[in-house]
Amino acid sequence: MTQAVAMTPDALAPDSAFPSRWTVDAVLALYELPFMDLLWRAQSAHRQHFDANEIQRSTLLSIKTGGCSEDCGYCSQSARYDTEVARKHLMPVEEVVAAARAAKENGVSRFCMGAAWKSPREGDLEKVMEMVRAVKELGLETCVTLGMLKEGQAQKLKEAGLDYYNHNLDTDREFYGQVVKSHTHDDRMETLSQVRDAGIHICSGGIIGMGESRRNRAALLAQLANLPTPPESVPINNLVPIPGTPFGELPPLDPFEFVRTIAAARIVMPTSHVRLSAGRENMSDELQALCFLAGANSMFYGDHLLTSPNADVSRDEALFGRLGLRPV
Ligand code: SAM
Numbered sequence: 001m002t003q004a005v006a007m008t009p010d011a012l013a014p015d016s017a018f019p020s021r022w023t024v025d026a027v028l029a030l031y032e033l034p035f036m037d038l039l040w041r042a043q044s045a046h047r048q049h050f051d052a053n054e055i056q057r058s059t060l061l062s063i064k065t066g067g068c069s070e071d072c073g074y075c076s077q078s079a080r081y082d083t084e085v086a087r088k089h090l091m092p093v094e095e096v097v098a099a100a101r102a103a104k105e106n107g108v109s110r111f112c113m114g115a116a117w118k119s120p121r122e123g124d125l126e127k128v129m130e131m132v133r134a135v136k137e138l139g140l141e142t143c144v145t146l147g148m149l150k151e152g153q154a155q156k157l158k159e160a161g162l163d164y165y166n167h168n169l170d171t172d173r174e175f176y177g178q179v180v181k182s183h184t185h186d187d188r189m190e191t192l193s194q195v196r197d198a199g200i201h202i203c204s205g206g207i208i209g210m211g212e213s214r215r216n217r218a219a220l221l222a223q224l225a226n227l228p229t230p231p232e233s234v235p236i237n238n239l240v241p242i243p244g245t246p247f248g249e250l251p252p253l254d255p256f257e258f259v260r261t262i263a264a265a266r267i268v269m270p271t272s273h274v275r276l277s278a279g280r281e282n283m284s285d286e287l288q289a290l291c292f293l294a295g296a297n298s299m300f301y302g303d304h305l306l307t308s309p310n311a312d313v314s315r316d317e318a319l320f321g322r323l324g325l326r327p328v
């Protein structure tokens, strides 16, 4: 019976010679389980570390939009593609604080500020540090995503009180060159190591649905799980196809494959928050419920992501009520 083979502990556990490392084959074996077995394992792992009825919420704000020098094939903000996104300079601190205050009033626990930069210039970093200090004073956790960091920049952010730095590996190292042409997977790893060394929590995940294979998806999860410490927060984005970018016309991924990705992420990173991220606007309530059952316990809350719409707050509130989910 092939399923029995797939269920043997060796095929499904981390590399036994190297207990905290996941091989790509072991993650792939999770993906290939019957859907019900995979969800059961994911839900069991979830319940060992979390209250399965709680969900963490973060609100996103694009503090500097568009005009980015980088060539990321999925991104609305790359200057290399003709998209509908209008370029905007770095926002004034007061406007950022007003948005954070509104997020706080909506009950979220974390405020994430995103900038379309290859990496921040020193003067801009000083302004972001001011934003971090001010948002933190409101009693919110802080997160920023500013691109690649240079030596010493992570330390400065830490001193300003930053809690999380978001920097996604985005896709398998082997597939990375087909998605991003202007920097490498190793560059991403280097920034993650600076963030970790500065004592800031890491938020790192990826995008699913960019034409990668299932093996690529499994490899991305193995690369995240095998970081020196797994990211505290793992955003799983479903590609939002942006007209004008090379990935603007890609067909949607099978939704069950997305759920399988959430489940596999939950199993290989059992103590991390797994975030159901971009793409929620186009998911049915039932599909989102399956993602929560698979172990997603975090989401972006608020009507906008960075440049694209998110699921409506009113719809989310109704969904929490229908599922008995408690936002934390
Ligand atoms: N420039 C910084 C960087 O690249 O790290 C921060 C901003 S970037 C927009 C943050 C993340 O958003 C990307 O790493 C990617 O995972 C996600 N993202 C961007 N565009 C997306 C899209 N069209 N669909 C899904 N996720 C997307």
Ligand code: DTB
Binding pocket: 060, 076, 114, 145, 166, 168, 205, 206, 235, 236, 237, 240, 277, 278, 305, 306, 307, 308, 309
């Ligand atoms: C992450 O992994 N997803 C967020 C956040 N980190 C910065 C961004 C999603 C962006 C979706 C497309 C857009 O709105 O431009």
Ligand code: SF4
Binding pocket: 068, 069, 070, 071, 072, 075, 076, 077, 078, 079, 115, 116, 117, 118, 147
């Ligand atoms: Fe978009 Fe970030 Fe790539 Fe710039 S570096 S194009 S903002 S994903």
